[in-house]
Amino acid sequence: MIRYALKCSGDHRFESWFQSAAAYDALAARGLVSCPVCGGSDVEKAIMAPRVATSEEAPPRPAERPLTGPAHPAEQMLKALREHLEKNSTYVGPRFAAEARAMHLGEREEGSIHGEATPEEARALIEEGVPVAPIPGLVRGKRN
Template sequence: MIQYALKCSNGHGFDSWFQSADAYDKLAKAGMVTCTQCGCTSVEKAVMTPRLSSARSTQAPAPRAEAAPSKAEIERVLKELRAKVEANSDYVGRDFAREARKIHLGEAPERPIYGEARAEEAKALIEDGVPVAPLPFVPSRKTN
């Protein structure tokens, strides 16, 4: 796991964890890394300060004081995120794990997808190095 300090084109800064540097690169290229404040997909790595501990001080740095977003703001951002995911990704339903693995192995064309997977399927994908991330909403089931 690797943590990156990120910044969107609107100037919002936030931190996020990724399975690996390659996983970040693939998700960013697919437009799946979004700002936690505005949902913008134009996100890049920000300059990070190294975490150093000194022999004299073992105290953790004081946490940054940030105002918690309101429930309405959270709902707005989640709604925007959902709209972007649905507009820019293929819904593969319950075949998500199988399709993600095929894309990872080069057996299917690379494209952003979303869908549903059981916890054990998602865990197996992560263990096999397939870059996946949980969505903070339940996908709408699309029917033909």
């Protein structure tokens, strides 16, 4: 296992564990490493100092935050938002654009939905006046 310090194109910094350096490279190449703050997949390794003990009597390291906890208050807010949406809306997956458009046109009963849309689909919905909002990191099964 290897832990990397990472940063996204929005300059959000976070850490994550990977099976190996090759595993990180493979996941990153497929766009499967995403920022927990903004959800962006333009992620790269950040500069980090290795931790090397110089003797068996090395002083104890300062307490670190657990990797499972949020690194930034924005992560806590996004987590709460995700939980609220998952509990109070219907997941429609990649059918999001079609479902939102049908709702807007009155062809489908109105309700809260969430899912995935390509940037082109989202842009088209916005141009058509369909009220949508991007929610970073809400995609099921695509979490670091």
